[in-house]
Amino acid sequence: MYNTQKIFVLVCLPLTALLFIPVILQDLFWQPQPFLSLPFNQGTKFKITEGRRYSEEEKAIHGYSLHYGIDYALERNSPILAPADGVAIASFHLAFASKLGGSAVWNADEARQYQGKFVGFGLGNFVQLWCQEQKVYVQLTHLERVAESIPFYKPTKRGNGWDPTVLYQSVEQIIKVGKPVKRGDVLGFAGDSGCSWGYLEEPGKSRPASKQYPSWDEVHVHLEVFQRGQGYGKKMRFDPYGLDDQAPAYQQPDSKKPGFLWLTDPDGNILHAK
Numbered sequence: 394m395y396n397t398q399k400i401f402v403l404v405c406l407p408l409t410a411l412l413f414i415p416v417i418l419q420d421l422f423w424q425p426q427p428f429l430s431l432p433f434n435q436g437t438k439f440k441i442t443e444g445r446r447y448s449e450e451e452k453a454i455h456g457y458s459l460h461y462g463i464d465y466a467l468e469r470n471s472p473i474l475a476p477a478d479g480v481a482i483a484s485f486h487l488a489f490a491s492k493l494g495g496s497a498v499w500n501a502d503e504a505r506q507y508q509g510k511f512v513g514f515g516l517g518n519f520v521q522l523w524c525q526e527q528k529v530y531v532q533l534t535h536l537e538r539v540a541e542s543i544p545f546y547k548p549t550k551r552g553n554g555w556d557p558t559v560l561y562q563s564v565e566q567i568i569k570v571g572k573p574v575k576r577g578d579v580l581g582f583a584g585d586s587g588c589s590w591g592y593l594e595e596p597g598k599s600r601p602a603s604k605q606y607p608s609w610d611e612v613h614v615h616l617e618v619f620q621r622g623q624g625y626g627k628k629m630r631f632d633p634y635g636l637d638d639q640a641p642a643y644q645q646p647d648s649k650k651p652g653f654l655w656l657t658d659p660d661g662n663i664l665h666a667k
């Protein structure tokens with residue numbers, strides 16, 4: 394008996410552990426395959442204004458250097474489309490850039506000031522897609538409003554901000570409460586919610602007169618791809634262009650071509666285009 398146990402510990406266990414190495418390696422180096430299309434209609438005028446790293450100008454406003462997403466400046470109310478098939482839910486998020494740096498805060502009096510006004514630094518009205526096939530979430534944020542067909546979940550008031558608690562649910566729950574959408578379905582309309590400057594926004598409402606209630610950023614849609622850890626935490630965040638750089642490094646996708654790409658390699662070559 395003693396010998397059998399010894400053989401098991403010395404031989405079988407290490408062999409079994411070896412079997413798991415490919416699985417672990419695959420997990421560590423996993424990347425989603427190219428699957429996103431542009432989140433707006435072909436022919437829409439747009440400009441990429443921020444890449445995965447913020448421009449110096451934006452860094453000065455809110456004190457962060459990693460942006461994680463892509464910002465497409467568009468005309469207000471341009472339709473925002475699903476860039477992939479998925480399950481969509483919508484909510485509202487308002488937090489503030491912290492004056493101490495680091496993560497965002499929920500109270501305006503702890504917020505960073507820019508030109509004498511606190512910086513609202515939230516997603517605003519947003520849609521989150523769960524893409525089952527790729528096992529990633531895609532967020533499209535700062536919308537003027539969310540399309541009526543997408544279920545909107547009222548967030549929880551937290552300090553002066555709004556916490557979209559619907560996001561904390563499990564994937565199974567999100568599939569149950571969300572709406573299945575197809576690539577190209579309208580999710581909402583471009584705006585600048587969540588980027589408020591010196592005033593408090595409310596969930597589900599459009600921005601009032603922008604002269605009176607300015608935004609610190611132009612009208613744009615922010616697109617972000619990530620996996621989620623426990624709760625609200627974003628576990629892995631992907632750069633849809635694979636460039637990890639500021640906006641000038643990003644190519645302008647040719648909106649005249651059928652727009653399915655668009656992950657590119659670091660040289661800017663399209664990896665997948667149909």
Ligand SMILES: [Zn+2]
Binds near residue numbers: 464
């Ligand atoms: Zn952004």
